[in-house]
Amino acid sequence: MTRAPIILLPVLLLVLLGGALDDPHDSVATQPLMSSPRFAAVNVYIDPGGEPLAAYQFELTGQGAEVKLVGVEGGEHQAFADAPYYDPKANLRNRIIVAAFNTGENLPHRQTRVATVMVEVTGPVRWLASLDVAAAPDAKHTDAAISVSEGAVQ
Amino acid sequence: MAGFDPNPDATDQDLPPRLRDAIARMHRVEVPVPVELDQTILADAKRSFLGRRRAWMLIGRLSIGIATAALVAIAVRVFVAAPSSHPPTAMVQPPKLYQIADVNHDGRVDILDAYIVARTIARHEPLDPAWDINGDGVVDQKDVDLIATLAVRAAREPPQ
Numbered sequence: 001m002t003r004a005p006i007i008l009l010p011v012l013l014l015v016l017l018g019g020a021l022d023d024p025h026d027s028v029a030t031q032p033l034m035s036s037p038r039f040a041a042v043n044v045y046i047d048p049g050g051e052p053l054a055a056y057q058f059e060l061t062g063q064g065a066e067v068k069l070v071g072v073e074g075g076e077h078q079a080f081a082d083a084p085y086y087d088p089k090a091n092l093r094n095r096i097i098v099a100a101f102n103t104g105e106n107l108p109h110r111q112t113r114v115a116t117v118m119v120e121v122t123g124p125v126r127w128l129a130s131l132d133v134a135a136a137p138d139a140k141h142t143d144a145a146i147s148v149s150e151g152a153v154q
Numbered sequence: 155m156a157g158f159d160p161n162p163d164a165t166d167q168d169l170p171p172r173l174r175d176a177i178a179r180m181h182r183v184e185v186p187v188p189v190e191l192d193q194t195i196l197a198d199a200k201r202s203f204l205g206r207r208r209a210w211m212l213i214g215r216l217s218i219g220i221a222t223a224a225l226v227a228i229a230v231r232v233f234v235a236a237p238s239s240h241p242p243t244a245m246v247q248p249p250k251l252y253q254i255a256d257v258n259h260d261g262r263v264d265i266l267d268a269y270i271v272a273r274t275i276a277r278h279e280p281l282d283p284a285w286d287i288n289g290d291g292v293v294d295q296k297d298v299d300l301i302a303t304l305a306v307r308a309a310r311e312p313p314q
Contacts, residue, residue, distance in 0.1 A: 103269070
């Protein structure tokens with residue numbers, strides 16, 4: 001009986017260690033869910049204002065809800081139809097960076113949907129997008145506007 | 155009820171003491187045990203108990219070691235790693251890699267750096283050997299992809 005603490009003490013400490021090593025971000029997932037999850041498609045548009053858009057990079061943030069990134073699809077214009085660069089492991093609740101470029105000559109000049117971010121959302125969410133890079137073929141920054149709209153998953 | 159009680163220690167049996175002692179002497183078997191045998195058994199018992207004692211001492215020391223390591227790990231986690239709530243990706247990515255990937259030297263790695271390299275490759279223009287980001291000896295699409303990947307992976311870094 002007196003030997004039991006010898007075995008139980010390290011076991012108890014290892015259990016505590018397991019709890020202490022949990023990623024603090026994981027605890028978010030254990031919070032009570034306010035509503036059932038739903039899938040959503042977040043359409044991101046860039047308007048280059050008449051200039052040809054050769055490269056873009058934006059940050060998308062989902063605020064106020066539990067958001068899981070499912071995937072990112074390309075846009076409607078041929079120049080950006082392929083899936084853009086993004087980090088599949090990005091935590092969308094923090095932010096995700098999406099970027100793409102095209103070295104060709106057939107580039108969009110007007111507002112175009114450059115990407116669609118597929119997400120799983122639990123609860124009401126507010127989408128924030130900021131345009132980090134919008135460049136013309138000469139690799140110079142251009143004045144462009146970004147907008148976001150949430151659509152249904154098709 | 156005054157029946158016979160098979161328990162020899164019972165005190166309420168009705169046998170006379172002398173008869174009871176005589177019966178007991180009949181069943182007593184005197185077996186002479188050599189002193190050497192006694193000593194051998196005793197030595198074996200000592201060895202056995204000594205082995206168990208050593209095993210428990212080993213388990214005890216091992217447990218203390220595990221407990222100490224767990225305490226140290228908890229302390230490190232709580233007092234050292236806790237202030238940063240972000241994954242330490244900045245340590246995983248060598249800072250020098252970001253410096254090399256900053257092709258246009260604007261102090262950050264973004265899609266423009268990848269675009270510049272890709273555009274130069276597409277136009278078959280002279281390539282800067284410094285753009286060999288992955289160090290495989292050639293500047294190609296792999297370097298472009300690596301720069302773009304670094305640009306979007308910055309999302310996991312702590313905000314500046």
